Amino acid sequence: MRRVVVTGLGLVTPLGGDVETSWKNLIAGESGAGPITRFEPEGQKCTIACEVKGKDHPWGFDPDKRVDGKIQRQVDPFIVYGIDAAGQALEDAGLLDLSDEEKERVGCSIGAGIGGLPGIEKESINLHERGPGRVSPHFVHGRLINLVTGQVQIKYGFMGPNHAVVTACSTGAHSIGDAARMIAMDDADIMVAGGAESTINPLGIAGFAQARALNTSFNDRPTEASRPYDKDREGFVMGEGAGVVILEEYEHAKARGAKIYAEVTGYGLSGDAYHVTAPHPEGKGAELAMRMALKKAGLGPGDIDYVNAHGTSTMADTIELAAVKRVLGEGLGGASMSSTKSAIGHLLGGAGAVEAVFCILAMRDQIVPPTLNLHNPDEGTEGIDLVPHKAKKREVKAVLNNSFGFGGTNASIIMQKVD
Amino acid sequence: MSDTATRVQKIVVEHLGVESDKVTQEASFIDDLGADSLDIVELVMAFEEEFGVEIPDDAAEKIATVGDATKFIEETQG
Numbered sequence: 001m002r003r004v005v006v007t008g009l010g011l012v013t014p015l016g017g018d019v020e021t022s023w024k025n026l027i028a029g030e031s032g033a034g035p036i037t038r039f040e041p042e043g044q045k046c047t048i049a050c051e052v053k054g055k056d057h058p059w060g061f062d063p064d065k066r067v068d069g070k071i072q073r074q075v076d077p078f079i080v081y082g083i084d085a086a087g088q089a090l091e092d093a094g095l096l097d098l099s100d101e102e103k104e105r106v107g108c109s110i111g112a113g114i115g116g117l118p119g120i121e122k123e124s125i126n127l128h129e130r131g132p133g134r135v136s137p138h139f140v141h142g143r144l145i146n147l148v149t150g151q152v153q154i155k156y157g158f159m160g161p162n163h164a165v166v167t168a169c170s171t172g173a174h175s176i177g178d179a180a181r182m183i184a185m186d187d188a189d190i191m192v193a194g195g196a197e198s199t200i201n202p203l204g205i206a207g208f209a210q211a212r213a214l215n216t217s218f219n220d221r222p223t224e225a226s227r228p229y230d231k232d233r234e235g236f237v238m239g240e241g242a243g244v245v246i247l248e249e250y251e252h253a254k255a256r257g258a259k260i261y262a263e264v265t266g267y268g269l270s271g272d273a274y275h276v277t278a279p280h281p282e283g284k285g286a287e288l289a290m291r292m293a294l295k296k297a298g299l300g301p302g303d304i305d306y307v308n309a310h311g312t313s314t315m316a317d318t319i320e321l322a323a324v325k326r327v328l329g330e331g332l333g334g335a336s337m338s339s340t341k342s343a344i345g346h347l348l349g350g351a352g353a354v355e356a357v358f359c360i361l362a363m364r365d366q367i368v369p370p371t372l373n374l375h376n377p378d379e380g381t382e383g384i385d386l387v388p389h390k391a392k393k394r395e396v397k398a399v400l401n402n403s404f405g406f407g408g409t410n411a412s413i414i415m416q417k418v419d
Numbered sequence: 420m421s422d423t424a425t426r427v428q429k430i431v432v433e434h435l436g437v438e439s440d441k442v443t444q445e446a447s448f449i450d451d452l453g454a455d456s457l458d459i460v461e462l463v464m465a466f467e468e469e470f471g472v473e474i475p476d477d478a479a480e481k482i483a484t485v486g487d488a489t490k491f492i493e494e495t496q497g
Contacts, residue, residue: 068436070435133464136461136464137457137460137461
């Protein structure tokens with residue numbers, strides 16, 4: 001099997017419009033949460049979110065850097081975030097000057113969990129108020145989930161696999177895992193892989209609140225709302241943004257002298273076969289995915305140094321933790337485990353990809369990011385290093401990244417440092 | 420330039436993201452201004468909105484240049 005390594009990173013998050021700003025703020029223990037500014041949230045049960053900041057903010061995102069103004073007007077924000085994060089990753093990997101022949105071996109696998117909900121909501125109102133003749137001709141392709149991949153391939157001329165995963169909150173992890181397999185199976189030499197999401201709109205917030213998935217008691221204390229493993233947690237905080245990695249066949253990367261961040265060594269997938277929104281109460285599906293990833297990586301329970309948990313700040317946190325304990329051991333085999341959703345919220349289809357980038361940076365800098373707001377750890381967390389409040393310096397050579405989604409979909413990815 | 424021509428030019432600049440000096444009355448939307456078929460649908464909708472006119476599909480198909488659009492609008496508005 002061909003080996004697959006990571007050679008480029010790109011991020012748009014509530015903590016920064018690029019990789020280094022997002023990472024620096026994450027390690028500093030900053031929170032990306034605040035009152036919703038994207039629309040007037042009056043009447044909503046939840047009025048807070050982790051929004052990507054505008055370009056005037058010190059952590060802000062400037063869409064004009066990499067996305068044509070005409071495209072910005074035609075498409076939903078998740079596509080703009082995705083195009084930018086892909087551009088960052090390609091620049092980081094030094095892949096902007098490929099020949100036409102090389103471009104035939106470059107593919108994209110950038111998905112989303114929901115896609116262009118803000119645009120669907122807006123055009124639906126437009127249709128009902130002003131009639132079908134006023135619906136934008138860009139409505140459909142400006143909202144479709146596979147149009148991050150589509151836009152990126154058109155922009156850069158890539159003619160390899162054109163793929164987009166839709167597995168709710170597991171999308172980002174599945175996108176990277178599937179793309180790694182495409183390289184391993186010789187479908188491509190390079191894959192631009194990740195996830196993007198932006199559903200901070202009235203319908204998105206109301207929908208998740210009605211599904212009882214969002215927090216509703218912290219509207220006056222937004223930075224304290226996302227508190228994975230804490231006894232007072234009561235729902236996730238909606239985030240938005242995109243994470244993209246460049247995956248490359250190992251020999252290909254070595255031959256061109258590319259900077260190699262990590263190797264993707266394990267990928268596990270499973271289904272809960274239990275409920276549309278609730279995880280299996282014993283975390284059976286999560287356990288299956290983790291075990292499969294470990295087996296593929298050829299690692300034992302004591303070999304993982306850091307687990308980036310799915311940990312959304314819901315009741316499911318402790319179900320995941322129990323499953324991780326069963327796989328890695330009562331003390332997690334010495335691994336630290338944190339939920340970065342405590343700082344950036346839940347990016348849904350973007351989550352797994354953004355968190356994969358954080359895992360890679362943890363290995364680069366030998367530091368693990370914190371779980372914020374963990375003041376009263378829930379039962380079952382005793383003896384586990386959940387990295388409360390502050391980032392922690394430690395050896396990080398192998399990481400496990402978990403993502404689980406509505407519909408009972410689970411994905412685990414293992415990445416390791418390459419010596 | 421007539422008032423209509425000025426307003427048409429402004430809409431084209433905004434929607435296609437092109438320099439205003441390129442948006443002459445003779446300029447072809449597709450050949451000179453880089454528009455595709457969807458951009459033209461969007462432009463026609465913007466003209467309808469701005470001038471309160473209706474541009475039927477068969478008329479829209481005949482609009483190839485900025486001048487064609489200006490002429491159609493001026494004639495329709497009488």
